[in-house]
Amino acid sequence: MxxxxxxxxxxxxxxxxxxxxxxxxxxxxxxxxxxxxxxxxxxxxxxxxxxxxxxxxxSTDEWMAGLNFLIACGKICSDVRNEFILLSDVLGLSLLVDSINHPKPPLGTEGSVLGPFHTHDAPTLPNGASMTSDPEGEPMLALCTVRDTQGRPVPGVKIDIWETDSSGHYDVQHADRSAPSERAVLVSDDDGRFWFQGIKPVSYPIPHDGPVGKLLQLLNRHCWRPAHVHFMFEKEGWDHLITALYIRGDPYETSDAVFGVKKSLVIDLGKVDADTAAKYGVQEGSWLLKHDFVLTTQEETEKLRDQNAVEALKKLGLHNLKLVDHLPVPDVD
Ligand SMILES: [Fe+2]
Known part of the structure; x- marks a missing residue:
């Protein structure tokens, strides 16, 4: 009872x-x-x-305004729109939670925000395939590797990749979406390599026609994200890495509306030379994204997470706690 x-x-x-x-x-x-x-x-x-x-x-009015704001967030949500993730993003909570849960040793690739536009229906494509159906986009070849902190290749990693089209919209933002576009799932080969064809990312505004957009306006904040491509890495025994690569020189590089940019994730694009164009079957002079990602093992991450938790709780003056499943609970036994 x-x-x-x-x-x-x-x-x-x-x-x-x-x-x-x-x-x-x-x-x-x-x-x-x-x-x-x-x-x-x-x-x-x-x-x-x-x-x-x-x-x-x-005040009572403020309390009610807060409740009505949450109701409005709920009402605008759909299968393809999550206003609460957006709210968490603009409040800095998403970045904070990711940083707590996925700490990285100095060599590990840093994480970034998931954002509200990841879907589970991206097609699994062979390495080298094109994930774009946008004729207006500037073609980009991506040549990447996945390694461990010792520099050894990690094969068999599932890599989810997604970006906007050249108009700055994800496929799910188009009402007439009939199939996934500008997204793909790849698997790293025996040498830890994965490669694909996409388009040069562009900066875009986060959806600002809902309550979160109104809040940003009241806070005198812009709603733009700098140009980026999202990556999510998954393999058993390895820490789940959600990250993104940002293109250097973007006007919003240091004012991302959702706080996702880290120096180590800002990259320069090159251009595809004649040999590379022939090898990968792409146009010479296309944009070239090259990046080596470094995954950490689950064990490495959990150890670091526990150490950070103990230090953080001490700093906050929270005593009589113990870690159970890497999460603090009162130590009452
Ligand atoms: Fe994004």
Whole structure:
């Protein structure tokens, strides 16, 4: 039973709750949860949420505006539009969560934001294939490798790649989308190589016709992302890497609306010479993207994540915690 008395837990009598005692009482009633991690996450969420209201002296109108904003985010969501990912992105939460969960040793390729436009229907293509159907795009050949932190090739990695068309839209943003375009899944070969034909990426505005766009406007922020290609790497035993490569010199290189750019992910495009054009069956003079990605093992990442967690909790003054499945919970045993 949910009733504290009948279940034998120590639920408090919920009477005369005030600004000063609502927080510990809410935490106490939630602490009947059996899952230790849920109990801990809810306790911290309630604590920060209540402090937010106390610190800002949140007005009733502001509280309602916040709720209506979330309702509007929910209403505009569809199978191909996720306003909540966008909200998380523009609030910097996506970048923060990725950085906490996927720390990289100095040699590992850094992560970047997933964004709201990854789909699960990209076709698996052989290396060298073209993933573009955009005749207006400037052709680009990509020659890449996947290696480990020791420089050894990693074969058999599934690599999901996606970018916008030359108008700055992902295929899912076109109402008449009949098939995936500007996206593909490749697999690295025995030498850790993968290569494909796409188009030179362009900068584009994130969808700004919804509540998140309105919020950016109120915050006097622009809605642009610098030109990039998304990459996602997956292989059992290896840390799941979600990243992107950004083209140097983009006007939004240092003001990405979703905070995804890192220096190590900014690259220069070259041009395809005659030999390379003949070898890969592309036009000489096309754009050339060359990049070596470095994956870290799951073991390397988990070790680093645990070390970072212990240090971060110490710095925050949070004691009496232990790590279970690499996540902190109260140490009550
Ligand atoms: Fe993107």
């Amino acid at each position: 949910a009733n504290g008395k009948e279940s034998g837990s120590a639920a408090p009598p919920l009477l005369d709750l005030t600004i000063d005692n609502i927080t510990p009482n809410t935490i106490r009633i939630n602490s009947q949860a059996r899952d230790a991690r849920l109990k801990y996450v809810m306790a911290r969420l309630v604590s920060h949420l209540h402090d937010f209201a106390r610190e800002t002296r949140l």
